[in-house]
Amino acid sequence: MTIRFIHAADLHLGSPFKGFAGLPGKMAEAVRESTFTAFRNMINYAAGTRPDFLLIAGDVYDGEDRSLRAQEQFRQGMETLREAGVPVFVSHGNHDHLAGSWVRFTLPENVRVFGPEVETAELTVRGTTVKIHGFSYPERHVTEPVIRHYPEAEGEAVEIGMLHGSIRGDEAHDVYAPFSKDELLGKGYDYWALGHIHKRQVLHEQPPIVYPGSLQGLHRKESGVKGFYDVTVAQGAAALEFVPAGALxxxxxxxxxxxxxxxxxxxxxxxxxxxxxxxxxxxxxxxxxxxxxxxxxxxxxxxxxxxxxxxxxxxxxxxxxxxxxxxxxxxxxxxxxxxxxxxxxxxxxxxxxxxxxxxxxxxxxxxxxxxxxxxxxxxxxxxxxxxxxxxxxxxxxxxxxxxxxx
Ligand SMILES: [Mn+2]
The missing domain is CATH 3.30.429 (Macrophage Migration Inhibitory Factor)
Structure with a gap:
């Protein structure tokens, strides 16, 4: 029994890209559009290859005010996946927390957005139960170790944790929803879909604990090829394939x-x-x-x-x-x-x-x-x-x- 899904995070749709004014017109335009282009690249890939579902582990939007344009582009992408029959699970992060003020769009019914407390979504994929645990940031600063509220895995289901946050004691980043690797492993899940750190990294191989990194580099420090993971979970072993999506x-x-x-x-x-x-x-x-x-x-x-x-x-x-x-x-x-x-x-x-x-x-x-x-x-x-x-x-x-x- 094989489950296949896409894990992305930190889309930052509508990122303003300040400091690029000196570039020639077409290039400046491509920079401003890059988060949207990268997003469409991912949606097209997902619609074309039809994974069992798609996970977005926080920071769909760059700002808590979620521009109308960014929301409309996101809604359109979700609609494309609805037509392709791909369910989507979204947890919002510190950049697009739930307390921001924005004009709300209705998302198609294939999209499940996690609420402010850890909750579990269940779906059945070709007879196998898949449980996905996650939450959305109720406000920008979540410094509490929310990991404590994730349930331990039980039974036969494939279980996945979605978590936007970083390792306790990480000096280089804002530490939100802090956790340790042992705490994640202790839950007994088959995969941890992390977000927040924009540098792609696999913290643990089996079961995988993964930051896919930002979908598009947002400034010069986010260098190198950006994208998402195409993940296959079969009999307790997972395989990861990185898929480039960034426009620049x-x-x-x-x-x-x-x-x-x-x-x-x-x-x-x-x-x-x-x-x-x-x-x-x-x-x-x-x-x-x-x-x-x-x-x-x-x-x-x-x-x-x-x-x-x-x-x-x-x-x-x-x-x-x-x-x-x-x-x-x-x-x-x-x-x-x-x-x-x-x-x-x-x-x-x-x-x-x-x-x-x-x-x-x-x-x-x-x-x-x-x-x-x-x-x-x-x-x-x-x-x-x-x-x-x-x-x-x-x-x-x-x-x-x-x-x-x-
Ligand atoms: Mn982010």
Missing amino acids: VFGKAEVDCRGIRHADEWLDRCMDRIRAFREANGPGLLDLGLTGIDEESDALFGEAPESEWMEFIREAAMRDCPDVGIHRITWERAAVPAVPGGLFRDVLDELEGWDKDGWKSRLSDLYGHRQAYRFTGRLDEESIREIREEAERLLTDGLMKGGRAE
Whole structure:
């Protein structure tokens, strides 16, 4: 007896994609549409291959206000699956919790949305009972270990847990509905369909405990190919197949600038990397990291403002690989060049001296701001490192050499 289902999470339909305004028109449009395109890719796959059911483990929508357009697109997708005879089980997460204010749409009868308390949905697949346990976030911050309310498996049924949350003590993410791997295994289920962490990962093989990751990368840190899992459960063993669905892939390529003397040489090297990225990933958004900057190439880059280099490469990319957008260029110069003593050195030392809490308290006005938060993302170790590097770069390149800061 084999059961086959699709496990997706973190669709974030209608994600606003701030910070992409500089991309050429068509590309900016593709970015704004990408969560919807990825969603349609998944729906088409499901309608074409007709799994026994589909699970969406939270964050269907990007915002608690669930735009009308996002809801209408979702409803249409669900309608397509109703026609294909595919039941859908949805648990809402911290981004699309039930307390948000939104205009409600009626969903077709093949869709079951879990309520605010853990509940069990049952269906029969070719004579086998399947029990699916889950809940939707009643509000944004669910810090309670909801795992305690999931029932233990019993009898012959295939049992699946849906849970939007993260492992207790995970420093890098907001910890919602915390759980430990042992607590999940202790329930005796055949599969755990998790959501919330946007990086795809299998926490346990048999029975599988799985984050499918976001369906579409939402910013440059969500790099690589995104999609969902096509899962087969047979006699206590499960098989997972990852299926790509994202419309655009976020990536980074390093361009070695050693020995570059002229702008056209730089362009050629960049285009080689852009074409290689296109070949490997299809359409996407690429960060170029310029490495191996020697004295001569540094002098070359100094002859035009950074914005002009960006324009130059974006135009070339548009001619040759029109579906790859250049998102950022970073000049990765050797740490901090020999800086004379005095004010700059003092400021740089001061920056180096701040720990994570130091940065947090200094940036709290911005990162703690209710509105700004949507655009800044999370202040984690990596963003702190980036802000520090950017500050150092502005000081050393911009102020000291003069005129390079944008
Ligand atoms: Mn999410």
